[in-house]
Amino acid sequence: MKILKANQHRYAVAALCRCLGISRHYAYYQCKTTKRQLIAHYADKILTIFKRSYQSYGTRRIRFALQQAGISVSRRYIARVMKSLSLVSKYTIKRYRGYQTASNSAATANRLQRQFDVGTKQQIVVADLIYIRVNHCWNYLCVLLNLSNRQIAGYHVGKRKTADLVMCALSQIKQPLSSLHLFHSDKGKEFAKQLLSKHINPFNLQRSLSKNGCPYANAVAEATFKSIQTAFIKGE
Template identity: 35%
Template sequence: GRGICRILRQNGLSSAYSGRGPGASRPAAPPDAANVLGRGFDGHRPRTHVAADLTYVRAGSRWCYVCLLVDLYNREIVDCSCGRRKDASLVKAAFSNVEFPLTGIEVFHSDRGAEFCNAEIDAILTAFGIDRSVSRPGNPHDNAVVESTNHILKRELVAGRRFASEEELRAALFDWVNWYNNFRIHSTLGYMSPVEFREAGLILS
C-alpha cells in the first residue's frame, strides 16, 4: 500500500470531503452502483474481499471517526484509521498501511457514503484493479460483517471508557485491533482467532 499517496498525487487528487456529524453520511454512489458482493460474506480466499465501514467515538470534547477495513475471509481487521473528519482521507489512511499487496484485493465493499464513493477512492481502486461493491440504499445488512465488527468495537473498547484525546483513542484502537486479530476467538471461525484461522488455511463455508 505504500504507493497510494504517489498514485493520488499523480492524478492530482487531494481530500475535499468533510462530514456533517456523527452517523450522518451523504450518499455519493451513483444510482446504478452495484452490490457486487450480494451479501456473499463467506467462502473467499484470504485478502481478496475487503469491506469497510465507519463508526464514531467521543475523544475529548469532540467526535472521532474510526474506519475499519475487514477481510471477509476471516473477519481480520487488516487496517484501520481514526480522525476528526469523516472524509476520503480517513479511508485512504486505512488503506495506506495494509501489509499485503492491494493488487490481490478483488472486491472492496462499503456503503454509499461520500467518504467511500469519490474520485480519490476511485483512483485507488482503479490503480490496483479492485472492483467496487456498494450496499443498496437503506440496507445495512448488505455490510453486516463490518457492522458487526463495529458493534464489537463499541462494546469491548469504547463502552464505559473516556478517551481524553484523539491520540489516546488511536493508541487504544491499535492495541485493541492487535488483540482482536490475534487473540479474540470468534464463534464464526470455530472459536479461533482470525490469525489462527488464516494460518490454519481454513475456509468459511
C-alpha cells in the same frame, strides 16, 4: 448420592433420579444445598471470564467459555451467579432509529450480495466508519475487514469523515492491493467513487456499494463495530 451431589449443578435432579433409579423426594432431601454454596461453586471463574470480556459477555458466551475449559453448567445457573454478583452485560436491546443522511450517487452495483463466506481464495475487504467521542469531540474510526479470515486488515482514526481517512486506512493494509479482488462499503460520502477510483483502479480492485439504508448488506462490518463499541468504547 455422591454422583448426584457432584452433578446437580450440571443436570436436572429429576433426570439424575431417573438414571440412578432413586426417588426424587429422597434426592432433594439429601442434596439440600444452600443457594449461596451452589452459586459460589464457579463464581470466581464466571467473574474472571466476565471481566476478561470487558463486561460484554452474557450467559450464552460465558457458558461457551466454560465449556472450552471443560466445565459444563447451564445458562440458568450462570444467570443466578451473575445476578448475585450484580454483573450486567454491556449489550442492550436492539434500538432502531430512522434518519436521513447524505450519500454519494455512484452507480456502482452491490457485487458482494451478502456472500460473506468467501473462503481463502477470494480476498475481499469490507469497510465502514464509526464515530467515537473523545474529550467532548467527535473522532472517526475507519476499519477495513478481510472477509477471508475476519481479521482487521487496516484502520485509521481522524477528526474528519472524509475520503482521506479511508485512504489512510487502505495504506495500512500489509498485503499488496493487487491481491485484493473486491472492496465493499456503504454509500457514505467518504466512499465516493470519484475520490477513491484514482488510487484503486490501477490495482484492478473492483468496487461494491450497499444500497441506501440497508445495513444487512455490510453485516460483517456492522457486527465488528458493535463488538468494538461494546468492549472498548462503551463505559471507557
